Amino acid sequence: MMVSQTKAKKSVWKRSLDARTALLYLLPSILLFSVFVFYPMFRTIYLSFFLTDQNGNAALFVGLENYTYLLESVAFRNSIKATFLFVLYTVPTGIIIALILALLANEKLKGIGFFRTIYSSTMGISVAASSVIWLFLFHPSIGMFNKLLNIFNLPQVEWLLDPTWALLSVSLSTIWLNTGFSFLILLGGLQNIDEHLYESARIDGASYWYRLRRITIPMLSPTLFFIVTISLINAFQTFGQIDILTKGGPSQSTNLIVYSIYKEAFVNYQFGTASAQAVFLFICILIVTILQFKLGERKVHYQ
Amino acid sequence: MKKVELIDISKSYDKQSNVISNINVTIEPGEFFVLVGPSGCGKSTMLRMIAGLEEITDGVLKIGEKEVNDLPPSKRDLSMVFQNYALYPHLTVKENIQFGLHVKKIPKKDRMIRTSDVAEMLGLTDYLKRKPRELSGGQRQRVALARAIVNEAPICLMDEPLSNLDAKLRAHMRSEIRQIQRRLGITMIYVTHDQIEAMTMGDRIMILHEGSIQQIGNPIDVYNNPANPFVATFIGSPPMNITSGVGDKESNAIRLNDSISIPVPFEDERYLMEKIIVGIRPEHIKAATKESKEAEKILVEVVNVEILGNETVFSFLMGEGSWQVKWSGQWQIEVGDKIPLIMNYESFCFFDSEKKEIIKKPSDVENHVFGKEVFV
Ligand SMILES: Nc1ncnc2c1ncn2[C@@H]1O[C@H](COP(=O)(O)OP(=O)(O)OP(=O)(O)O)[C@@H](O)[C@H]1O
Ligand SMILES: [Mg+2]
Numbered sequence: 001m002m003v004s005q006t007k008a009k010k011s012v013w014k015r016s017l018d019a020r021t022a023l024l025y026l027l028p029s030i031l032l033f034s035v036f037v038f039y040p041m042f043r044t045i046y047l048s049f050f051l052t053d054q055n056g057n058a059a060l061f062v063g064l065e066n067y068t069y070l071l072e073s074v075a076f077r078n079s080i081k082a083t084f085l086f087v088l089y090t091v092p093t094g095i096i097i098a099l100i101l102a103l104l105a106n107e108k109l110k111g112i113g114f115f116r117t118i119y120s121s122t123m124g125i126s127v128a129a130s131s132v133i134w135l136f137l138f139h140p141s142i143g144m145f146n147k148l149l150n151i152f153n154l155p156q157v158e159w160l161l162d163p164t165w166a167l168l169s170v171s172l173s174t175i176w177l178n179t180g181f182s183f184l185i186l187l188g189g190l191q192n193i194d195e196h197l198y199e200s201a202r203i204d205g206a207s208y209w210y211r212l213r214r215i216t217i218p219m220l221s222p223t224l225f226f227i228v229t230i231s232l233i234n235a236f237q238t239f240g241q242i243d244i245l246t247k248g249g250p251s252q253s254t255n256l257i258v259y260s261i262y263k264e265a266f267v268n269y270q271f272g273t274a275s276a277q278a279v280f281l282f283i284c285i286l287i288v289t290i291l292q293f294k295l296g297e298r299k300v301h302y303q
Numbered sequence: 304m305k306k307v308e309l310i311d312i313s314k315s316y317d318k319q320s321n322v323i324s325n326i327n328v329t330i331e332p333g334e335f336f337v338l339v340g341p342s343g344c345g346k347s348t349m350l351r352m353i354a355g356l357e358e359i360t361d362g363v364l365k366i367g368e369k370e371v372n373d374l375p376p377s378k379r380d381l382s383m384v385f386q387n388y389a390l391y392p393h394l395t396v397k398e399n400i401q402f403g404l405h406v407k408k409i410p411k412k413d414r415m416i417r418t419s420d421v422a423e424m425l426g427l428t429d430y431l432k433r434k435p436r437e438l439s440g441g442q443r444q445r446v447a448l449a450r451a452i453v454n455e456a457p458i459c460l461m462d463e464p465l466s467n468l469d470a471k472l473r474a475h476m477r478s479e480i481r482q483i484q485r486r487l488g489i490t491m492i493y494v495t496h497d498q499i500e501a502m503t504m505g506d507r508i509m510i511l512h513e514g515s516i517q518q519i520g521n522p523i524d525v526y527n528n529p530a531n532p533f534v535a536t537f538i539g540s541p542p543m544n545i546t547s548g549v550g551d552k553e554s555n556a557i558r559l560n561d562s563i564s565i566p567v568p569f570e571d572e573r574y575l576m577e578k579i580i581v582g583i584r585p586e587h588i589k590a591a592t593k594e595s596k597e598a599e600k601i602l603v604e605v606v607n608v609e610i611l612g613n614e615t616v617f618s619f620l621m622g623e624g625s626w627q628v629k630w631s632g633q634w635q636i637e638v639g640d641k642i643p644l645i646m647n648y649e650s651f652c653f654f655d656s657e658k659k660e661i662i663k664k665p666s667d668v669e670n671h672v673f674g675k676e677v678f679v
């Protein structure tokens with residue numbers, strides 16, 4: 001009896017050897033994640049149930065009141081709408097443009113390396129720096145866009161000051177900014193496709209479009225899926241360009257959710273409602289990502 | 304069935320040196336033509352030029368009677384099997400086979416009939432719903448074959464299609480491909496670096512080395528009368544034994560080394576040159592028997608022995624390298640044994656040491672050729 005027990009104990013200790021080894025290797029990232037991801041996340045969820053003081057400490061437990069307040073708030077609903085519109089404007093367009101550029105840059109031509117560098121170069125520019133440049137381009141009187149419109153005798157546009165244009169303008173700069181990264185990932189995906197597949201299809205007489213539809217897109221689907229997921233999450237979390245270009249204005253038209261969280265927390269010092277918004281955003285991204293995995297995965301072909 | 308004619312074809316990738324130079328050959332309709340050569344000699348390049356995947360730098364390519372230099376691959380009416388099969392990984396076996404038919408807008412009914420016919424011929428009927436990654440190497444190879452055959456193109460190109468398979472499957476597929484080619488009567492251009500494949504499959508073989516033709520002919524002719532030392536050592540396993548010899552006018556013999564020399568008959572005096580390349584097939588070196596004349600016996604020391612079932616191959620040192628001898632049967636030979644051998648003058652090939660051309664063919668190969676008369 002005793003013997004068998006110690007045996008069992010020993011074997012548990014022994015059997016967990018792999019798990020313990022794995023844990024040891026995981027330890028650094030577990031520590032990092034705990035400090036910078038898990039702790040803030042749980043702290044946010046915790047705070048979303050409280051009213052806070054100026055220093056962001058929980059002061060009064062209010063249960064779900066922060067959430068009910070949010071759902072009734074017109075400003076918050078507006079912010080959600082703006083965010084979804086922004087996602088809609090930037091994600092599909094950005095990926096399609098990146099895909100077209102990647103297809104072009106994947107051709108075997110002399111000097112194509114130059115274009116590959118140019119197309120991916122926006123990856124090397126920080127959001128802040130590029131936003132400042134776009135600020136100049138959008139400038140109502142000295143900006144290049146209005147100068148161009150002037151040349152063609154078109155009416156001037158208040159790019160960042162007109163509520164109907166502001167979100168589009170920010171989207172435009174965001175698309176430009178994200179193209180480099182998407183382009184690079186998609187180009188990598190394209191280069192991974194076996195050249196012989198195309199040669200075989202050419203012998204069969206398949207046209208360029210046929211090859212694109214029947215070979216390139218299906219073979220690229222895992223990469224496309226990846227880039228769509230990343231772009232969606234990125235779009236939901238946009239902050240930098242808003243802060244520099246519009247500060248959420250004009251008349252709240254570009255007050256995307258992350259910017260709204262920032263304002264709520266660090267301008268209005270309402271850490272409780274800000275946390276509730278953050279949790280809400282987290283749930284939104286989670287749902288969208290799960291949906292995407294459920295719907296998208298069926299169409300994705302993995303090697 | 305169409306013929307393929309290459310007239311003075313050259314190819315250069317860098318516009319400086321030719322990867323392939325001055326290829327002249329006509330591949331007859333319905334022929335099984337094998338292109339063989341060591342790695343990097345330009346076989347794939349040549350095949351890809353015929354397919355239209357690679358531009359022809361110089362010369363004229365004709366398919367049928369038409370010049371096709373500027374025709375895109377799809378207009379050349381041929382099919383190709385790639386070395387790595389190039390199956391579409393995201394499509395099922397059936398969709399893979401039908402890809403070309405889809406492109407050519409063949410009606411659905413025809414498509415189904417042709418697919419099931421080909422699938423049956425190649426034993427793929429049970430796998431039509433699977434993806435390529437769920438197949439074994441041999442099955443993938445058959446799908447690639449099916450994809451080429453189903454198009455019913457008159458010309459089929461294959462680039463080392465068997466190189467990824469194990470020895471047994473390779474032997475099986477060799478005969479399978481050959482049978483299908485015969486049944487359908489397609490013109491086959493088949494690339495391989497494996498001389499056994501070339502010997503067993505080809506109606507004619509073309510040996511390529513560093514981009515130029517070494518010899519074209521039917522496999523047995525090439526084996527018996529190799530045009531130059533390269534072909535002699537490339538075709539045949541083990542390869543032909545080659546060494547350089549010195550003609551000695553006084554003793555009327557060609558000296559191979561200090562102890563071995565080949566007596567040359569009076570009428571062949573012209574071979575007694577300063578320098579000459581001498582070759583003999585391993586199986587043409589015989590064991591000395593009691594009847595052999597003492598003067599003809601050559602005593603050699605065995606340095607290596609291999610017994611392959613009913614075949615014994617041993618080697619002895621000669622010049623810088625070693626020569627091999629192949630006898631049938633299981634011979635009890637040990638390393639270090641001294642063995643008396645006979646090498647008939649008639650079995651030797653001589654090659655010009657400058658031009659590397661054959662100047663004396665082995666004249667007793669008839670001894671090794673058997674007609675149907677031997678059957679009772
Ligand atoms: N795209 C290319 N650009 C430059 N050189 C090339 C290219 N393709 C092949 N070559 C060169 O051409 C020569 C012949 O190549 P090829 O692929 O035809 O050889 P191969 O006979 O098919 O060899 P293997 O048996 O290894 O497949 C090689 O020296 C190779 O380096
Ligand atoms: Mg090759």
